[in-house]
Amino acid sequence: MQLLGQQTINGIALxxxxxxxxxxxxLVIANLSVFHVAHAAVFSWGxxxxxxxxxxxxxxxxxxxxxxxLLAGVLNVLCYFVLIRHLDSRRDKELAAFISSVGGGIxxxxxxxxxLNYVTVRLPDGLFPIRSWRVWxxxxxxxxxxxxxxxxxxxxxxxxxxxxxxxxxxxxxVAYDRELASMLGVGATSVSALVFFLSGVLAGVAAVLIALxxxxxxxxxxxxxxxxALTAMVLGGFGSVKGVVVGGLVVGLASSYTTAYLSSGxxxxxxxxxxxxVLVVRPQGLFAVPSSEIRV
Amino acid sequence: MTLWVRTAIAASCLALLASACGSDGGDTSSDGTKVITVxxxxxxxxxxxxxxxxxxxxxxxxLKDSAGxxxxxxxxxxxxxxxxxxxxxxxxxxxxxxxxxxxxxxIISDSLTPIAAAVTPCATQNKxxxxxxxxxxxxxxxxxxxxxxxxxxxxxxxxxxxxxxxHQKVAVIVDRDNPALVSTxxxxxxxxxxxxxxxxxxxxxxxxxxxxxxxxxxxIRDADPDAxxxxxxxxxxxxxxxxxxxxxxxxxxxxxxxHAWGPQVFEVAGDAAxxxxxxxxxxxxxxxxxxxxxxxxxxxDSDPVAFSALGYETGWLLAASIRAVLAxxxxxxxxxxxxxxxxxxxSDWLKDHGPVQGLHFEDGGAARYPGTVVEFGAGGEVQIVTx
Amino acid sequence: xxxxxxxxSLTQVTIRYGRVEAVTDASFSVRPGEVVAxxxxxxxxxxxLLKSISGLVPVAAGDIRLRGSSILKKRPEIVxxxxxxxxxxxxxxxxxxxxxxxxxxxxxxSRRRATRADLLSGFEECYELFPRLFExxxxxxxxxxxGEQQMLAIARAIMxxxxxxxxxxPSMGLAxxxxxxxxxxxxxxxxxxxxxxxxxxxxxxxxxxTLADTACLxxxxxxxxxxPASELTAEQTVAAYMGTAEERQAGSPASP
Ligand SMILES: Nc1ncnc2c1ncn2[C@@H]1O[C@H](COP(=O)(O)OP(=O)(O)OP(=O)(O)O)[C@@H](O)[C@H]1O
Ligand SMILES: [Mg+2]
Numbered sequence: 001m002q003l004l005g006q007q008t009i010n011g012i013a014l015x016x017x018x019x020x021x022x023x024x025x026x027l028v029i030a031n032l033s034v035f036h037v038a039h040a041a042v043f044s045w046g047x048x049x050x051x052x053x054x055x056x057x058x059x060x061x062x063x064x065x066x067x068x069x070l071l072a073g074v075l076n077v078l079c080y081f082v083l084i085r086h087l088d089s090r091r092d093k094e095l096a097a098f099i100s101s102v103g104g105g106i107x108x109x110x111x112x113x114x115x116l117n118y119v120t121v122r123l124p125d126g127l128f129p130i131r132s133w134r135v136w137x138x139x140x141x142x143x144x145x146x147x148x149x150x151x152x153x154x155x156x157x158x159x160x161x162x163x164x165x166x167x168x169x170x171x172x173x174v175a176y177d178r179e180l181a182s183m184l185g186v187g188a189t190s191v192s193a194l195v196f197f198l199s200g201v202l203a204g205v206a207a208v209l210i211a212l213x214x215x216x217x218x219x220x221x222x223x224x225x226x227x228x229a230l231t232a233m234v235l236g237g238f239g240s241v242k243g244v245v246v247g248g249l250v251v252g253l254a255s256s257y258t259t260a261y262l263s264s265g266x267x268x269x270x271x272x273x274x275x276x277x278v279l280v281v282r283p284q285g286l287f288a289v290p291s292s293e294i295r296v
Numbered sequence: 297m298t299l300w301v302r303t304a305i306a307a308s309c310l311a312l313l314a315s316a317c318g319s320d321g322g323d324t325s326s327d328g329t330k331v332i333t334v335x336x337x338x339x340x341x342x343x344x345x346x347x348x349x350x351x352x353x354x355x356x357x358x359l360k361d362s363a364g365x366x367x368x369x370x371x372x373x374x375x376x377x378x379x380x381x382x383x384x385x386x387x388x389x390x391x392x393x394x395x396x397x398x399x400x401x402x403i404i405s406d407s408l409t410p411i412a413a414a415v416t417p418c419a420t421q422n423k424x425x426x427x428x429x430x431x432x433x434x435x436x437x438x439x440x441x442x443x444x445x446x447x448x449x450x451x452x453x454x455x456x457x458x459x460x461x462x463h464q465k466v467a468v469i470v471d472r473d474n475p476a477l478v479s480t481x482x483x484x485x486x487x488x489x490x491x492x493x494x495x496x497x498x499x500x501x502x503x504x505x506x507x508x509x510x511x512x513x514x515x516i517r518d519a520d521p522d523a524x525x526x527x528x529x530x531x532x533x534x535x536x537x538x539x540x541x542x543x544x545x546x547x548x549x550x551x552x553x554x555h556a557w558g559p560q561v562f563e564v565a566g567d568a569a570x571x572x573x574x575x576x577x578x579x580x581x582x583x584x585x586x587x588x589x590x591x592x593x594x595x596x597d598s599d600p601v602a603f604s605a606l607g608y609e610t611g612w613l614l615a616a617s618i619r620a621v622l623a624x625x626x627x628x629x630x631x632x633x634x635x636x637x638x639x640x641x642x643s644d645w646l647k648d649h650g651p652v653q654g655l656h657f658e659d660g661g662a663a664r665y666p667g668t669v670v671e672f673g674a675g676g677e678v679q680i681v682t683x
Numbered sequence: 684x685x686x687x688x689x690x691x692s693l694t695q696v697t698i699r700y701g702r703v704e705a706v707t708d709a710s711f712s713v714r715p716g717e718v719v720a721x722x723x724x725x726x727x728x729x730x731x732l733l734k735s736i737s738g739l740v741p742v743a744a745g746d747i748r749l750r751g752s753s754i755l756k757k758r759p760e761i762v763x764x765x766x767x768x769x770x771x772x773x774x775x776x777x778x779x780x781x782x783x784x785x786x787x788x789x790x791x792x793s794r795r796r797a798t799r800a801d802l803l804s805g806f807e808e809c810y811e812l813f814p815r816l817f818e819x820x821x822x823x824x825x826x827x828x829x830g831e832q833q834m835l836a837i838a839r840a841i842m843x844x845x846x847x848x849x850x851x852x853p854s855m856g857l858a859x860x861x862x863x864x865x866x867x868x869x870x871x872x873x874x875x876x877x878x879x880x881x882x883x884x885x886x887x888x889x890x891x892x893t894l895a896d897t898a899c900l901x902x903x904x905x906x907x908x909x910x911p912a913s914e915l916t917a918e919q920t921v922a923a924y925m926g927t928a929e930e931r932q933a934g935s936p937a938s939p
Contacts, residue, residue: 125567
């Protein structure tokens with residue numbers, strides 16, 4: 001029982017990070033129907049930015065975390081303008097943008113390798129105080145609290161932004177119907193740029209948390225999370241912020257329960273088996289959003 | 297296309313061809329000394345870099361140190377033709393084939409059993425002596441492969457130390473992607489049993505690419521061990537040690553690691569690694585190595601690690617076997633070098649200069665020597681804790 | 684063509700989709716507060732013309748001017764902000780937003796400096812015209828009936844406080860009773876509806892003509908009549924819709 005509880009805590013912490021990653025990815029899909037795989041490289045860059053800010057410039061975490069997230073957001077906006085925006089007028093723009101994003105992702109990954117001189121780096125020691133507490137027989141570490149706290153706050157802020165503000169309404173309108181939104185006074189390009197920014201920020205936050213928790217930063221880091229985040233997104237049903245969070249948690253929990261009760265070797269088998277199963281039983285995902293309200 | 301462009305292209309093709317097949321293992325240098333070229337598949341980047349870089353440093357130093365003696369004794373010199381594999385097997389095999397074409401008598405790989413396994417058939421086929429810094433068993437019927445890492449003896453030493461310091465419940469984390477590390481775990485388990493412990497209380501497999509160990513650590517904590525043995529490559533081990541500290545609930549548990557550990561573990565884990573121990577193939581504290589350590593520090597401005605010592609040992613070993621072949625009036629071929637290895641290991645020359653004490657090879661090409669157990673101090677320096 | 688008291692003028696506008704020419708050399712103008720009925724059969728080019736005004740489809744030749752300055756090549760959101768609101772064909776509402784969110788979205792997006800008070804008075808005006816929207820203001824707009832969605836599409840245009848409203852077939856696909864009630868609202872001509880010029884694109888001529896000051900009749904992309912609504916004869920309309928008597932004799936289809 002205790003093992004179950006402990007593995008649940010692990011799974012939640014991990015799942016929140018998947019959810020952050022997946023949410024950024026699905027924001028872009030909702031906005032442009034573009035499969036922006038370079039998102040993974042933007043994620044990796046997020047961790048690298050955090051390393052630059054802390055290890056090289058000696059900034060504390062409270063500055064470096066938002067700083068790295070903002071830089072990742074800006075990088076993603078650049079991705080939009082360089083890789084995707086100019087393909088807008090093509091008939092096959094979704095496919096073209098996907099290929100363009102694949103290429104951009106490869107270049108960004110290579111640039112990290114160069115930037116890091118082909119080695120794995122890590123955030124400096126003592127950046128975040130390491131503690132752990134026993135609560136009802138469960139061990140909870142300060143890192144886990146940080147992950148759940150930061151990711152939780154980010155998710156809530158994003159939810160509020162999407163539902164309560166003009167920006168959120170504009171993003172949702174563009175996601176629903178780009179042409180109509182422009183008739184209603186919404187600049188679709190600036191909204192897309194904003195969406196890429198938000199998406200990059202989410203990736204950046206997730207990356208810094210991962211870098212802190214797993215003490216490892218390298219160029220390919222994001223790729224490992226891409227597939228898991230996609231799974232989270234499909235499980236959650238593409239739809240709401242809520243769906244993606246639940247999808248992320250399901251993947252995180254599946255991952256830690258498999259390690260607990262089977263073996264870590266079966267982890268991917270279980271996660272993707274689950275994905276297949278859900279797609280067969282409930283093709284619309286666990287939390288399908290009515291088609292009249294598709295996306296975001 | 298103008299004439300001169302065509303000429304230039306033809307000329308550069310010719311130059312390429314010439315460079316590809318021109319040099320072989322037996323050039324002569326300007327002063328009349330015969331030069332023997334040895335190919336190296338160096339893991340200078342990628343997962344093998346923590347081993348490859350110090351190994352190459354040690355090797356270069358040994359060749360420099362032995363050059364004078366070798367010229368006096370046999371009027372030859374050794375040159376290394378080294379390229380980076382980026383720790384990828386396919387690249388290593390490609391390099392091996394290139395070296396075979398250039399007819400080098402011997403090739404060297406610094407570490408990583410998968411690379412040794414991939415290269416050994418190529419070395420055997422082309423009858424090249426193949427010295428590897430790795431430790432995993434690979435099929436090697438004709439005996440061209442010699443591997444310098446002795447996994448078993450040092451792990452036996454480590455297991456003895458763990459048990460003798462009062463630990464009974466040992467949990468293990470193993471990189472299941474690396475066969476050498478998997479067999480290291482099996483060997484250690486057997487050694488623990490030989491010392492009267494019931495094997496491991498928990499065994500968790502991880503993948504070499506894993507970064508999150510919270511679930512694995514939860515399982516281990518559930519088994520309530522008094523010692524944890526981490527058998528993964530150095531950087532990953534460092535990450536695990538660090539996460540153990542972050543995770544909490546492991547107070548008083550002895551952390552230990554295999555021969556794959558080194559200073560990188562401390563670099564990654566920081567203070568979390570202080571007090572943890574590992575089975576070192578070699579450590580700078582060994583009395584017989586003082587001269588080597590000092591010279592290495594002077595040359596590279598850093599402390600030598602076990603793989604620096606293995607590289608240094610390899611350099612002298614090569615020099616000694618070439619000398620042995622030439623002393624018998626033979627020709628320096630891969631076959632001759634292979635047959636001379638036994639003599640080389642026993643030679644006074646190697647005993648005087650090689651830092652690895654008590655080295656000998658078994659029939660399958662595996663090295664045997666006792667190794668030591670070392671502990672990380674507060675600044676990351678290691679201290680020998682066995683006698 | 685352009686005279687100083689024209690608010691909006693189109694001069695020899697030609698619109699092409701690839702090789703298809705949807706509108707050819709269309710010219711007409713709109714004075715402040717005027718209601719223009721833009722009439723024509725299926726495929727006559729009404730929607731294309733309105734979209735070209737909004738900047739949604741490119742104009743191949745000709746010019747469109749608002750208060751004397753060209754609005755060609757301006758992006759749709761800029762056109763809206765300079766005073767032209769477009770209520771598109773087919774009752775397109777942002778189904779993922781509630782009724783009030785739809786209104787607020789345009790209310791804020793159309794005027795960057797809209798205050799809370801502006802917004803509230805906009806809501807008030809819309810709800811007064813369409814009490815049904817008030818009842819359903821918190822409801823997802825995708826769940827509204829067709830007639831209610833049409834009301835929302837018109838109300839949304841009102842929220843932008845435009846000088847020109849482009850209403851594309853507000854009667855399309857609605858029951859006669861619903862059409863009646865929407866036209867009843869449009870004919871009130873108070874508030875924004877009273878001040879703004881309206882271009883009312885319709886297939887059905889009779890209802891639109893009851894409201895219009897001016898009529899503009901399109902036949903296969905060409906303006907065949909532009910003048911006072913009251914002077915448009917039934918023959919002209921029939922000819923535009925069905926072809927002239929001779930054409931009908933020849934058996935050529937009048938509209939695609
Ligand atoms: N996106 C498009 N691509 C190609 N052709 C188009 C496009 N939109 C409209 N057309 C063509 O342009 C012509 C005019 O169409 P438009 O929609 O403007 O007519 P309309 O008068 O609004 O008709 P309706 O009363 O049916 O709405 C038609 O022949 C139509 O087929
Ligand atoms: Mg139309």
